Amino acid sequence: DAKTTQPNSMESNEEEPVHLPCNHSTISGTDYIHWYRQLPSQGPEYVIHGLTSNVNNRMASLAIAEDRKSSTLILHRATLRDAAVYYCIPTRGADGLTFGKGTHLIIQP
Amino acid sequence: DVKVTQSSRYLVKRTGEKVFLECVQDMDHENMFWYRQDPGLGLRLIYFSYDVKMKEKGDIPEGYSVSREKKERFSLILESASTNQTSMYLCASSLGGLAFFGQGTRLTVV
Numbered sequence: 639d640a641k642t643t644q645p646n647s648m649e650s651n652e653e654e655p656v657h658l659p660c661n662h663s664t665i666s667g668t669d670y671i672h673w674y675r676q677l678p679s680q681g682p683e684y685v686i687h688g689l690t691s692n693v694n695n696r697m698a699s700l701a702i703a704e705d706r707k708s709s710t711l712i713l714h715r716a717t718l719r720d721a722a723v724y725y726c727i728p729t730r731g732a733d734g735l736t737f738g739k740g741t742h743l744i745i746q747p
Numbered sequence: 748d749v750k751v752t753q754s755s756r757y758l759v760k761r762t763g764e765k766v767f768l769e770c771v772q773d774m775d776h777e778n779m780f781w782y783r784q785d786p787g788l789g790l791r792l793i794y795f796s797y798d799v800k801m802k803e804k805g806d807i808p809e810g811y812s813v814s815r816e817k818k819e820r821f822s823l824i825l826e827s828a829s830t831n832q833t834s835m836y837l838c839a840s841s842l843g844g845l846a847f848f849g850q851g852t853r854l855t856v857v
Contacts (some may be wrong), residue, residue, distance in 0.1 A: 652847045670843075670844050672844045672845075674846075679851075680850060680851070681751075681837050681839070681848030681849055681850055682790070682837075682839075682848050683844075683847075683848065684833050684845055687844060687845070701772070722830065727844070729844045730843075730844065734778075734792045734795045734805060734841075735780075735792075735839075735841075735844065735846055736792070737782075737790040737791075738789065738791050739789055740789070
């Protein structure tokens with residue numbers, strides 16, 4: 639599995655955009671980049687994934703660098719409910735997800 | 748709404764007891780997983796299964812076994828519970844890299 643590097647924590651204000659970075663320089667050509675988040679006292683939940691192109695869904699956007707060695711999860715208008723630990727996971731998915739330490743996102747009202 | 752259901756939210760067991768943690772998914776997924784989550788250590792994969800009656804060891808299988816007799820159900824078994832198995836246990840099912848997790852079972856072994 640590709641090794642990932644994410645900031646331990648980030649802080650943002652409510653209703654402002656948040657950019658969560660992830661470095662995955664050893665990613666293989668067939669790995670998708672998945673993002674999950676874990677809200678307090680809950681199991682992780684899927685946020686978004688992509689391979690090469692930028693992706694958008696109702697929760698977030700994913701910007702993938704052209705060389706695929708890094709990606710950025712974008713929350714366009716953070717709310718207090720977005721406070722969670724965010725995990726970036728390169729994976730083909732078949733053998734389970736390998737979770738790193740993730741980024742603890744703190745949202746200030 | 749898709750669901751992964753774990754049988755208990757909280758469980759307290761005694762050292763040496765045999766413990767069963769049950770997980771059921773309603774998405775007809777072939778892949779199912781058991782993780783444990785501990786402060787400072789994150790989520791670690793214990794066992795996973797690609798299909799009925801198949802199982803594969805994850806990163807920390809020692810002290811655990813699993814059973815998958817039906818596609819929708821994946822059980823984690825602690826043969827003889829010990830205090831170092833006190834943890835949050837999370838079950839998941841997946842289609843490729845798209846995984847759905849249960850709410851977790853917080854197991855305390857006393």
